[in-house]
Amino acid sequence: xxxxxxxxxxISLAKLAEGWGDECxxxxxxxxxxQMVEVRKMKSDQSEEEMVNFMLKLIHDNLLGGKIKVYxxxxxxxxxxxxxxxxxxxVEMVDAIxxxxxxxxxxxxxxxxxxxxxxxxxxxxxxxxxx
Numbered sequence: 001x002x003x004x005x006x007x008x009x010x011i012s013l014a015k016l017a018e019g020w021g022d023e024c025x026x027x028x029x030x031x032x033x034x035q036m037v038e039v040r041k042m043k044s045d046q047s048e049e050e051m052v053n054f055m056l057k058l059i060h061d062n063l064l065g066g067k068i069k070v071y072x073x074x075x076x077x078x079x080x081x082x083x084x085x086x087x088x089x090x091v092e093m094v095d096a097i098x099x100x101x102x103x104x105x106x107x108x109x110x111x112x113x114x115x116x117x118x119x120x121x122x123x124x125x126x127x128x129x130x131x
Contacts (some may be wrong), residue, residue, distance in 0.1 A: 004029075007029055007030060008027055008028070008029065008064060009027070009028050009029065009030045009100055009101065009103075010025050010026070010027055011025060011026045011027075011028060011066075011096060011097050011100035011101070012024070012025050012096075013025055013026065013066075013068065013093055013096065013097075016090065016092055016093050016096060017069070017090065017093070019069060019076055020068075020069055023067055023078055024066075024067055024068055024069060024078070025066050025067060026063070026065075026066035026068075026081060026097050026100070027063075027064040027065045027066045028059070028062045028063055028064055028066075028097065028100070028101055029062045029064065029101075030062075030100075030101050030102070030103055031058065031062070031101050031102055031103075035058060036102070038054075038058075039054075039058070039102070042054060055094070055098050056086060056087055056094070058098070058101070059086050059094070059097055059098060059101065060083045060086060062101060063081070063083055063086065065080060065081060066080070066081040067079065067080060067081060068081045068085060068089070070085075
């Protein structure tokens, strides 16, 4: 069995929902190149459901832990995240997790020329694909 590097990425979920602060985050392993090759194979001819399921599977496969808020007895409580919780998070949160795993920060989608920054904060032009 190949060794797996001990690389952990902490992805903040702060301010992505009312009452969610710095205490809300996801711990994951970032995507490696074989996983990125699989991401890039996802073509526009894939159904939205297939793409979402693929993205959720990658998050599930790389999830190490974290903290989220859930309602229990009508109170918002901080709990350990589970794999089952991921699909119930908002689209914005799941997208933030996936973007964090790829190491790319995406620009405003309303911008005329989408620009992304790599982990070294060097501007990189990205191809814009509509889903």
